[in-house]
Amino acid sequence: VLKHSLVYRVEHVFLINRNSGLLIAHVTADNATSEDPQLISSMLSAIQDFVKDSFNEKEQGGLDTIRFGELRLWSEVGPLATLVAVIRGNPPEGLHEIFRDVLLRIHDQSSEALEQFDGDTSQLFGVEAQLQTCVELKQEDTNQGFPWLVVALVALILILGGAWFFLSWQTGQRWQAYVSRLVAEPGIIVAEQNISGGQFYIAGLRDPLAADPQALLSGTEVDPARVHAQWQFYESLEPQFVLKRLTASLVPPESVRLSVVNDRIVAEGEATGTWIDQARAAARRLSAGGPEFDISKVRDVSPEARAAERWQAYVSRLAAEPGIIVAEQNIRDGQFYISGLRDPLAADPQSLLSGTEVDPALVHSQWQFYQSLEPEFVLKR
Numbered sequence: 001v002l003k004h005s006l007v008y009r010v011e012h013v014f015l016i017n018r019n020s021g022l023l024i025a026h027v028t029a030d031n032a033t034s035e036d037p038q039l040i041s042s043m044l045s046a047i048q049d050f051v052k053d054s055f056n057e058k059e060q061g062g063l064d065t066i067r068f069g070e071l072r073l074w075s076e077v078g079p080l081a082t083l084v085a086v087i088r089g090n091p092p093e094g095l096h097e098i099f100r101d102v103l104l105r106i107h108d109q110s111s112e113a114l115e116q117f118d119g120d121t122s123q124l125f126g127v128e129a130q131l132q133t134c135v136e137l138k139q140e141d142t143n144q145g146f147p148w149l150v151v152a153l154v155a156l157i158l159i160l161g162g163a164w165f166f167l168s169w170q171t172g173q174r175w176q177a178y179v180s181r182l183v184a185e186p187g188i189i190v191a192e193q194n195i196s197g198g199q200f201y202i203a204g205l206r207d208p209l210a211a212d213p214q215a216l217l218s219g220t221e222v223d224p225a226r227v228h229a230q231w232q233f234y235e236s237l238e239p240q241f242v243l244k245r246l247t248a249s250l251v252p253p254e255s256v257r258l259s260v261v262n263d264r265i266v267a268e269g270e271a272t273g274t275w276i277d278q279a280r281a282a283a284r285r286l287s288a289g290g291p292e293f294d295i296s297k298v299r300d301v302s303p304e305a306r307a308a309e310r311w312q313a314y315v316s317r318l319a320a321e322p323g324i325i326v327a328e329q330n331i332r333d334g335q336f337y338i339s340g341l342r343d344p345l346a347a348d349p350q351s352l353l354s355g356t357e358v359d360p361a362l363v364h365s366q367w368q369f370y371q372s373l374e375p376e377f378v379l380k381r
Contacts, residue, residue, distance in 0.1 A: 008089030009138035013131045014041055016082045017117050021045035024081060024117060025127045029135040033150050043157055044084055071149020078103045080114040085134060102130050175200055178220045185211050187236040200227045207236040209244050237290035239263050250279055256298060267295045273302040311336050314356045321347050323372040336363045343372035345380050
């Protein structure tokens with residue numbers, strides 16, 4: 001009833017810090033609809049900033065009047081604080097002078113406290129009393145009206161808050177999807193990530209052979225210009241990266257294939273002894289905790305190795321012959337040496353060289369005769 005029986009009435013008065021936008025004080029008329037003063041204060045500051053930013057307003061003043069239905073927001077700007085009054089009805093222009101006088105008195109009495117204001121109102125004595133004189137201003141009339149402005153303000157706050165929440169949530173989801181993709185990439189370790197002031201920050205370790213984090217932004221709808229990344233290079237011990245580095249350093253011949261088998265690097269094929277020696281040295285240099293480098297399946301095809309294989313086949317044949325005992329054998333300076341015991345009735349070691357491709361001229365043998373106790377030789381004797 002009181003709302004609909006006034007020409008005008010001052011229902012709310014806010015005192016807001018100009019620099020920080022923090023609410024300093026708020027008073028409300030009796031029976032006036034009361035919303036969260038901090039929320040309304042933040043919304044008013046946001047509207048002021050929006051107008052300045054959108055229209056490139058450089059002056060030190062501010063938005064002085066907003067009207068919605070029967071509600072008006074009058075703003076008086078001081079050096080350190082802004083006084084905002086919510087008025088229902090049609091106020092006279094003379095109210096501006098009253099609000100300016102109140103704001104001037106507050107600055108005179110509490111200028112130091114206003115300048116140093118950080119949210120603590122304990123030093124601002126008498127401010128609410130000064131503001132209270134404003135909400136006592138009213139003029140009765142029989143005209144009636146509906147509080148459209150309050151409804152509109154609440155609706156605007158809900159719409160802006162909902163839109164801000166949705167956009168923030170959507171942006172956060174896109175960023176987290178990108179971070180999850182990086183975490184799943186081999187050779188990339190995400191140590192830290194956050195969102196601050198609309199900017200995205202991420203830091204960690206990256207193997208030079210791993211995927212480029214910047215390229216992975218494609219398709220995520222995250223603005224690359226807002227991403228600030230700090231990556232330190234390291235050498236990953238994951239098998240695929242160890243394989244790439246071994247391939248680049250060893251340059252295996254076409255007859256050798258390197259692959260990952262059960263988290264091991266396996267080399268298969270044929271190569272010269274020189275390359276095999278290089279591969280063995282590389283295997284010894286691999287970092288502890290990384291995959292093993294197995295070159296046991298690489299066959300040495302150098303002439304020396306082939307000759308050694310033929311010699312070992314000959315020695316094995318001798319060892320299997322009845323009446324022959326191989327005591328010692330080796331290869332030295334391209335020559336083959338063998339010594340042992342031989343029953344005179346046993347096969348001739350020299351004749352067994354036939355078909356082995358071992359050059360008899362390179363073979364030096366020393367056999368001591370003995371009598372074998374194998375039945376066939378005892379029978380012959």
